[in-house]
Amino acid sequence: MNLINKVNSAAALPLREYLQHHLPESMLPTAFVELRQIPRLPNGKVDRAALPTIDFQQYSDPEHYVAPRTTTEQQLAYIWQQTLRVPQVGIHDNFFALGGDSITSIQVAARANQAGIRLTARQLFEQPTIAQLAHGVAITDQRNLLDEIVLDPAINPLGLAPYHEHMPQSILLTGATGFLGPYLLAELLTQTSAHIYCVVRAADETQAFAKIRQQLEHANRWEPAFASRLIVMLGDLSLPQLGMTAADWQMLAQTIDRIYHNGAVVNLAHSYAQLKASNVQATIDLLRLASQVKLKSMHFSSTTSVFPANTAATVRYEQELPSTPDGLITGYAQTKWVAEHLLLQARARGIPINCYRPGRIGWDTQTGQWNRGDGLYRLLQGCLQLGRAPLVDRLAEITPVAYVAQAMVALSLQPSGQGQTYHLVNQQHIAWNQLINWMQELGYPIEQVDLDQWMLQLQRQTKDVPNTSLQSLLTLAQAAVNGPHAEQAYDQTAMQAALAATEVMLPTLDRTSLQQWLAQLRF
Numbered sequence: 001m002n003l004i005n006k007v008n009s010a011a012a013l014p015l016r017e018y019l020q021h022h023l024p025e026s027m028l029p030t031a032f033v034e035l036r037q038i039p040r041l042p043n044g045k046v047d048r049a050a051l052p053t054i055d056f057q058q059y060s061d062p063e064h065y066v067a068p069r070t071t072t073e074q075q076l077a078y079i080w081q082q083t084l085r086v087p088q089v090g091i092h093d094n095f096f097a098l099g100g101d102s103i104t105s106i107q108v109a110a111r112a113n114q115a116g117i118r119l120t121a122r123q124l125f126e127q128p129t130i131a132q133l134a135h136g137v138a139i140t141d142q143r144n145l146l147d148e149i150v151l152d153p154a155i156n157p158l159g160l161a162p163y164h165e166h167m168p169q170s171i172l173l174t175g176a177t178g179f180l181g182p183y184l185l186a187e188l189l190t191q192t193s194a195h196i197y198c199v200v201r202a203a204d205e206t207q208a209f210a211k212i213r214q215q216l217e218h219a220n221r222w223e224p225a226f227a228s229r230l231i232v233m234l235g236d237l238s239l240p241q242l243g244m245t246a247a248d249w250q251m252l253a254q255t256i257d258r259i260y261h262n263g264a265v266v267n268l269a270h271s272y273a274q275l276k277a278s279n280v281q282a283t284i285d286l287l288r289l290a291s292q293v294k295l296k297s298m299h300f301s302s303t304t305s306v307f308p309a310n311t312a313a314t315v316r317y318e319q320e321l322p323s324t325p326d327g328l329i330t331g332y333a334q335t336k337w338v339a340e341h342l343l344l345q346a347r348a349r350g351i352p353i354n355c356y357r358p359g360r361i362g363w364d365t366q367t368g369q370w371n372r373g374d375g376l377y378r379l380l381q382g383c384l385q386l387g388r389a390p391l392v393d394r395l396a397e398i399t400p401v402a403y404v405a406q407a408m409v410a411l412s413l414q415p416s417g418q419g420q421t422y423h424l425v426n427q428q429h430i431a432w433n434q435l436i437n438w439m440q441e442l443g444y445p446i447e448q449v450d451l452d453q454w455m456l457q458l459q460r461q462t463k464d465v466p467n468t469s470l471q472s473l474l475t476l477a478q479a480a481v482n483g484p485h486a487e488q489a490y491d492q493t494a495m496q497a498a499l500a501a502t503e504v505m506l507p508t509l510d511r512t513s514l515q516q517w518l519a520q521l522r523f
Contacts, residue, residue, distance in 0.1 A: 065090040070329035071269055072117060072134045079111045080130070091131040095124055116271030116331070145272065145325045145334060148280070149341035155287050157350045163295040165415045168194045168257040172289075174237065174282070175263030176200065177215050179371040180301065180361055183405035184262055185212070186221035189229060191409050197252065199235040199242055199263065208232035220367050237263050237282040253293040260412070261286050262301040264335070266373070272331040272338075279335035280342075287346045297352040299412045302340055304359045304425060304490060305333040317491040318357075318421045340421075352418050356408050359425035359490070362398035365507045368516030369401070380435065381521065386461065388447050389436045390454040395429035400513075403506050407495070410502045417498035423490040430509060438511040442518060 039050035068074040068091055077089040084099050095105070105121040112119040117137055127133045171188055175181045176198040188196055202208035209232050216222035233252070236243035244252075265278040283300070290296040307316045308327025321340055328334050340355060347353040363370035370377050376396060383389040404424050411417050439446050449457075507513070 066092055066131075068130065070134060070138075071271065071331055072137050072329075073130050074269065075115050075117060075271070076112065076130045076133060079108055079115070083107050083111065089130065091134070092129050095128040100124065100128075116273035142325050145338060148276075148338045149345075151287070151342045151345040151349075152284065155284070155291055155346060155349070155351075157291040157295045160291065160293075160295045163297060163352050165297075165418060166257075167413070168192055170195050170197065170255045171258045171260060172197045172199070172233075172252060172256045172286075173260045173262065174199045174242070174286075175261075175301070177211050178263070178266075180358075180401055180404060181262055182212075182215040182219040182221055183364075183402050184260065184301075184408060186216060186219070186226075187405045187409040188260065189223075189226050191413060193229075194257070195229050195231055197231045197233050197256065199233050199237070199244075201236045201243075202232075202234060205232050205234065208234060219364065219369060237265070237278040239277075240281075241285055242282060249289070250293075253289055256289070256296055258412070259286055259290055259296055259298045260301075261298060264301070264332075266332055268330045268332055268375075270331050272334040275331050275335045279332070280338050283339045284342060287342065287351065290346075290351050295351065297354075297412075297418065298343070298346075299408070300339070300343055300353065300355045301408070302336050302355050302357045302421075303333070304357045304423065304488070305330070306337045306340055306357065307488065309488070315489045315491055316423070318423050318494045321421075347419060354412060354418060355421040356404075356411070357421065357423050357425075357490075358404045359397045359399055359423075361401050361404055362426075362509065363400065363513070363517040364402050365400050365509065365513040365516065366402070368513075368518070368520045370517050371401075380439075382458075383436070383446060384439070384444060384521070386454075386458060387445055388449050388454055388457060390451040391448040392432055392451055394432040396432055396435065397426055397429050398509055399424060399426040400507055400509065403504070406504045407499060410504045411495065411498050414498045414502075417494075420494050420498070422495040422498070423492050424495065425490045425492070426506060426509070427490075427492070428506075428508075435514070438514050439518070441511060442515055444518070 033052060035052070039047040041047045065088070068077045068089075073091050077091070080089045080095065080098070080100075081087070083104050084095075086098055089098065095108075100108070102121070105124040108124060109119045109121045118140065119133065119137065123133060123136065127136055171192070171194045173181075173185060173188065173196055176185045177200060185196060185198065188194065198208075198212055200208035200211055202211055209230065212230060212232060213222060213227075216226070233244060233248060241249050261283060263278075263282065265275050267275065286298065290298045304316070305328070306321060307314075308322065309329075321344065322337070325334055325337050328337055343353050343355060360374065360376060361371065362374075362376075372378075376398070407422075407424050411420075411422055433448070436446060436448055
């Protein structure tokens, strides 16, 4: 602790920067405390017991608090909170003003690296705010990601017989136990007569089949006749060759006609490094499978998140893919961006590949089932818990899950629709306030209030009554408020042309379909 006369925490920062260039790290002060005079004992020595206790939280800046916006900022904020034992960290709060020192900087760097964020203790001294650190990490990550988009030259169908479009007899499907997966599986079983090989992580085949059936039943899609055409393959996307034995891999290479790669780890809090094995390496392995023994077509579930969120409205075209990962703030989006670039290279080498980019996959309009990890789901759920919702002028893009699955399979079976990228989004956006009005009309006690008032109540409630769901809501709300507000428009020219001859129709999302979701909602 150092005595500074009439110097507040903000004014002390230039002093800290000066001392960084003149003192070793171990001698840098943790905090600057203003005292009118130094308390002394009768013998003239400093009375240490009379020195004030330092409340490091006062060194944060509540008036200018900015919540973490990106995955990296959120991870770093959590690490700082745990290490420094402070309840809240804004992206512009100074690490040392919050009580950080050379010892805790080492602890933070170690925890960050465990979370997949490459960071050194020295960087904390050079970039002492989360905003500065995250910016530096993002630049490094972007450079590294550009090195990731080089496909192994050995993945090449040279020497194989050309691929001829035909009704598939044997299909490999990943991600059958996720949210979209059961709907996609049901459509493949309904629209084709193929046997479906499903990659499932389980202890044995009995458990794997039970998981598949349970998910189909949960989606109200199970039919007894499906059982004879379902073949489970024990595997794990995070392992080489999806965790399969060499014999199983060779059997698939000889048997499969098509690959539907729908599996991925969708965790918006994980970094690219944490997701790479499951989301990128698994894609590379499947491209290798597609070009072994006989040429196979591949159908890849991507996301509109391969485009960065902008503050200005932009039209995103189906055959467009950003050349750099600038602005992709989640590790998940980065993995999909890398995977798509690798798929483009494989397509150029002759592997027939379709990419499907859904937007926000919403509830099943028949059953009300919705992915409980979806951000909008959690926001609406939290507003019901709170009894209040913010009055904001925002639009939500929601595409029903069953429609996404129907469209993907129909597009994949169109002979003229191969080697394309399709946007599977609902162009009829729903206003946030309309969603809340529907809830009110259905009898749910929810009041709309000014955004600032709602945020204040949410912050107070999460502080007074610990509630994991509401704390998660606070993080989501802060990210939404601080994030870009412009709505993106997605070109669907190729999709509309390919679906014109089919009977696939986008259902209308209305109060009745929302009621289906509300009826099965659990807190």
